[in-house]
Amino acid sequence: MEQERERNGRLCCLCSGRAALRRPKTLQQLCRECFFRVFEDEIHQVIVSNGLFTRGERVAIGASGGKDSTVLAYVLAKLNQTHDYGLHLFLLSVDEGITGYRDDSLETVHRNQIQYGLPLKVVSYKDLYGWTMDEIVATIGKKNNCTFCGVFRRQALDRGAALLKVDKLVTGHNADDIAETVLLNILRGDIARLSRCTSITTGEDGPIPRCKPFKYTYEKEIVMYAYFKRLDYFSTECIYSPNAYRGFAREFIKDLERLRPRAVLDIIRSGENFRISTTAKMPEQGTCERCGYISSQKWCKACVLLDGLNRGLPKLGIGRSHGVIGASRDRNERNGGKTIESKQCGTLDF
Amino acid sequence: MQLTLEFGGGLELLCDSKKIHNVNVEIQNGEDKLTMKDLLSWVRTNLIKERPEMFMKGDTVRPGVLVLVNDCDWELSGQLNTSLEEKDVVVFISTLHGG
Ligand SMILES: [Zn+2]
Ligand SMILES: [Zn+2]
Ligand SMILES: [Zn+2]
Numbered sequence: 001m002e003q004e005r006e007r008n009g010r011l012c013c014l015c016s017g018r019a020a021l022r023r024p025k026t027l028q029q030l031c032r033e034c035f036f037r038v039f040e041d042e043i044h045q046v047i048v049s050n051g052l053f054t055r056g057e058r059v060a061i062g063a064s065g066g067k068d069s070t071v072l073a074y075v076l077a078k079l080n081q082t083h084d085y086g087l088h089l090f091l092l093s094v095d096e097g098i099t100g101y102r103d104d105s106l107e108t109v110h111r112n113q114i115q116y117g118l119p120l121k122v123v124s125y126k127d128l129y130g131w132t133m134d135e136i137v138a139t140i141g142k143k144n145n146c147t148f149c150g151v152f153r154r155q156a157l158d159r160g161a162a163l164l165k166v167d168k169l170v171t172g173h174n175a176d177d178i179a180e181t182v183l184l185n186i187l188r189g190d191i192a193r194l195s196r197c198t199s200i201t202t203g204e205d206g207p208i209p210r211c212k213p214f215k216y217t218y219e220k221e222i223v224m225y226a227y228f229k230r231l232d233y234f235s236t237e238c239i240y241s242p243n244a245y246r247g248f249a250r251e252f253i254k255d256l257e258r259l260r261p262r263a264v265l266d267i268i269r270s271g272e273n274f275r276i277s278t279t280a281k282m283p284e285q286g287t288c289e290r291c292g293y294i295s296s297q298k299w300c301k302a303c304v305l306l307d308g309l310n311r312g313l314p315k316l317g318i319g320r321s322h323g324v325i326g327a328s329r330d331r332n333e334r335n336g337g338k339t340i341e342s343k344q345c346g347t348l349d350f
Numbered sequence: 351m352q353l354t355l356e357f358g359g360g361l362e363l364l365c366d367s368k369k370i371h372n373v374n375v376e377i378q379n380g381e382d383k384l385t386m387k388d389l390l391s392w393v394r395t396n397l398i399k400e401r402p403e404m405f406m407k408g409d410t411v412r413p414g415v416l417v418l419v420n421d422c423d424w425e426l427s428g429q430l431n432t433s434l435e436e437k438d439v440v441v442f443i444s445t446l447h448g449g
Contacts, residue, residue: 010426021423029426067359067445176445223359223416223445224423235360235444250446254413 014038020228024218024261032228039225043213044079050200052211055086058166062157063091063112063120065105065234068172070112071222072214074231076170077116090164091116094156095124096149097132105234112232123160125152129306139309151301155293161208173212176219176253179264182271183249191274198271205285206294218264351375351384351436355393359444361415364405365397373397386419387430389440404444416443 010019012031019029023038030038047053061076063069073091080087093109096102106122113120126132129152136148161169178198185194196202201211214222226233256263287293288300299307355371362369375392377384387409398405406412410430417424418441424432434440 010422018422019426020421022425219414219445220416223443227358227416227418227441227443228421235358236363251413254446258413 021224024220024257025216025265027261035221035228036225039217039221040075040079043075043217044083046200046216047079047085047213050211052170052201052213053085053087053168056088057168058088058090058164059168059170060090060092060121060157060161060164060166061118062169062171063093063109064172065093065108065112066172067223067226067233067235068174068177068214068219070108070172070231070233071226072170072172073112073116073118074229075225076213077118089118090166091118091120092157092160092164092166092169093120093122094153094160095122095126096153097125097134099134101236102133104236108232108234115232121160121164123156123163125156128152128156128159129302131306131309136309148305151305155300155302158206158208158293166208169208169210171210171212172214172222174214174217174219174222175264175268176250176257178212178215178271179267180249180253182267183253185271187249194271194274198268215268216265218261351377351434353389353434353437354439355397356439356441357443358441359416360446361405361442361444364400364402366399371397384434385430386417386424386432386434386440389434390430404446405442411442412446414444414446416445417441418443 010029011017012019012034013028014034015031017031017033020032021035022029023035028038053059059076061069061073063073073089076087076089079085080089091109091113093106095106109120109122112118124132125136133149140148157169181197182194185191185197198215200213200215201209203210225231253264253267285294285296288295288298288303290299290303293300293302295301297304351374353373353375355373357365357369357371365371373396375384375389378388381388390406390410394402394406404412405415411417417429419427419432419434420439421441
């Protein structure tokens with residue numbers, strides 16, 4: 001009995017109910033209900049204080065079936081109702097054509113569509129590019145395929161967003177993801193990406209602005225929220241980058257976070273404090289001559305890769321330097337891309 | 351001691367893709383209780399079939415793996431020192447898999 005009291009005696013610091021978790025951000029101990037409220041309120045505050053949305057806008061949620069985008073879809077749908085944002089929300093998924101991986105995760109998204117009452121649009125690599133990832137891998141082997149994955153997925157999301165005629169695209173990148181990207185960009189010396197990767201909204205000059213409502217939301221809280229709410233998400237790794245999980249930068253962030261949870265936010269802040277200097281050259285944005293997608297080169301990266309695939313020269317476009325901004329990234333890819341690369345398939349490439 | 355262990359967020363892949371394991375863990379000779387520290391080493395020996403480094407680092411879980419004892423964050427109950435009781439439910443969830 002004594003021990004029972006000791007084990008269950010931790011009280012919520014807001015309501016004195018039984019505490020269910022310790023928040024990494026504030027070290028507060030909270031019960032489930034208070035945690036749900038605080039978690040949702042903070043995201044609402046981020047949305048309002050950054051002016052992420054305007055009433056009447058059409059907004060696509062990039063939905064992979066994974067934890068981040070699943071929680072994002074659930075919370076946005078909920079906030080849109082409770083705070084009457086007046087948004088038209090859609091789920092947007094990319095089907096890369098990876099048997100046994102994407103078909104399973106797409107089933108999760110299909111269930112989410114029904115559970116959250118959000119219309120779903122799926123765009124496929126096969127329809128957009130004429131190739132599935134399975135076919136690409138059969139041609140180029142398992143090396144470099146995440147280059148294709150990353151480039152194609154980014155463009156596929158934009159094209160899907162255009163088909164849905166949305167004003168904005170939101171993604172589930174969380175605070176841990178952003179801290180990791182800050183660190184990688186510091187290590188690469190990529191100043192242009194460093195200042196851009198902490199922006200809550202990017203691509204305002206491009207076809208469809210993207211924003212990250214979870215910019216300040218810890219991964220632990222997203223997973224705890226999904227667990228306590230019993231949200232249905234998919235968590236199997238991409239079969240084309242098995243064991244990749246994430247690289248050492250992720251490991252480093254997680255080690256730091258264990259010692260001092262605030263470190264994640266501090267790294268994001270330090271990234272925000274890097275303002276791009278006027279001497280750093282940004283490439284001029286034009287459009288791809290072939291497909292009309294935004295590009296600083298004659299052809300966009302996807303068209304270069306596709307051209308190589310269709311001509312039976314799949315190495316074309318991998319590791320080629322594309323001017324100042326792309327240079328350090330391309331160098332990294334040429335070296336096999338694994339040295340300081342982390343989250344697979346370019347999903348961290350904002 | 352009868353315990354229910356649940357693996358999620360991709361960790362189930364390390365133990366035969368089975369999420370829920372009903373197990374019986376003996377308290378070590380000379381000990382009067384079972385702690386999370388004991389349980390982790392038992393799990394590593396008896397349940398984890400591959401890539402143990404995805405689950406553990408040193409004598410604790412890998413950073414990024416969440417642990418709940420009876421649906422309560424183990425950070426509130428003393429982590430490795432949390433003592434377990436008959437019929438407890440311990441959940442391990444990886445946060446490291448795709449978003
Ligand atoms: Zn409470
Ligand atoms: Zn193009
Ligand atoms: Zn991939």
